[in-house]
Amino acid sequence: MSRRIIFIAGTTAELIKIAPVMHELKRRGRRYGYWSTAQHSDGVAETLADLSIEQPELLLVDDAHARGVVSVRQVPGWLLSIGRSVAKNRRLIKSELHQGIVLVHGDTFTTVIGSLIGRIFGAQVGHIEAGMRTGNMWSPFPEEINRRIVGRLAHLHFAPTSREVANLAKVATRKGVKVICTGANTVVDSLREVRDSLRPTAFNLPARYGLVTLHRFELVRDRDAYRDVLYALKEFSRQFPLVILIGKSERERLHEYDLENVFDDHFRRIDKSSYRTFQSILMGASLVVTDSGGLQAECAALGIPCAIHRTHSEQDQGIGQNVLLTGQNIDTLNTFLQEWETFRRPPCLDQFQPSKIIVDEIDSVWNA
Structure with a gap:
């Protein structure tokens, strides 16, 4: 062969x-x-x-x-x-x-x-x-x-x-x-391949919203840290609506930690969807809070203001420009949430x- x-x-x-x-x-x-x-x-x-x-x-x-x-x-x-x-x-x-x-x-x-x-x-x-x-x-x-x-x-x-x-x-x-x-990360090629064929989602999202994804083991298995960031985001959602994408693992942790009542009409919970649906949500977002390295690279290419809620990051794409590493510190995250509009940068997806x-x-x- x-x-x-x-x-x-x-x-x-x-x-x-x-x-x-x-x-x-x-x-x-x-x-x-x-x-x-x-x-x-x-x-x-x-x-x-x-x-x-x-x-x-x-x-x-x-x-x-x-x-x-x-x-x-x-x-x-x-x-x-x-x-x-x-x-x-x-x-x-x-x-x-x-x-x-x-x-x-x-x-x-x-x-x-x-x-x-x-x-x-x-x-x-x-x-x-x-x-x-x-x-x-x-x-x-x-x-x-x-x-x-x-x-x-x-x-x-x-x-x-x-x-x-x-x-x-x-x-x-x-x-x-x-x-x-x-x-660059190959995710920029994936973004470029789908961007021209994206369609609006069926979720009836507001004209302006923030996107949240929090899924890493080191965060979601820490009950206190997971609770603290969710409540900080809930507080911010009173000023600016947020959408959080939840997968199977996170659903189990939310139930185990009795945190399912955190969400409401301002801090909206949506089950993880297809890649194209996710990209439609991402490209419509005004800001992003995440612990995903992949999403860090995507936001860096798109110029979307992004807080990486982790103690360390394995990459520096976007950091010091449109991306802030919080160090998993709630005060740092709150500072970003109050100043997020100053982090926006021009996209560089086609470079x-x-x-x-x-x-x-x-x-x-x-x-x-």
Whole structure:
């Protein structure tokens, strides 16, 4: 069998950011495959449809674990299921991956698993969104550890900016390793691909509103920190309406912490929707409060005022311009909420084409 390019992904965020690379490969006539770890199940089918991605060729878990991981306690069983699936399909995996390329993205458990599978079965491993570091092993946890592990496993490191390239300076000295600066996060390509076809949502949102997304383990598993930020946002929503997108994991925490009564007509709760619906909400928002690194990159490209409610960020895109890192400090967040209009900047969405740079490098490796 000829060498293949295989994407291994498991979360909706990974799908969003690998989709433009898939599309660029397809435009050049390159064959590729997509294997899933089913780390997420909520919204995946809609995301695949929105991004014109076919269903995975191979599901790396059994049926019992294909419903996604929504809590830390589910991780061990999910990992064991992947191990069993890889063992069961080892001949197929070896024939597909030998001397091929495995592409992974970001900092999830799937990123580590995909890199290990690639290494074990003789493929070169390419890491999209490589080199991001906070400098704190435990923040965010486990993402920072995952990044460092993949940094040792990958052969091709696709770093978004010069900062990430500098973080990989030692890695770049290893034999068989190459660091490539893509100029930006691939999410800007995803945004550009969908922006002209977006339609108004059916949510009947106000003319001006703020968008909130808060989902990271280190925040939502901390009852006090999660409660404090939600009540701070509720207070602000009396001045300016807010919309918060809630997924399955957050719904469980809200119920567990008895926080479901935080929301009202001014601080409106909406279940997570498809990628296109989310982008319509984002592009209509006046400001954003989030703990998402991906949304940080999107806001940086769009120029939307954005508060990153985390103690550390692994990237500096937009920071010091339209993005403020709160340090997970409520006073800092409140300052942003009072001054958010001063953070707006012109968009720079059309300045970068990272997916083309990634595929250029893959072509170079393939033809070497």
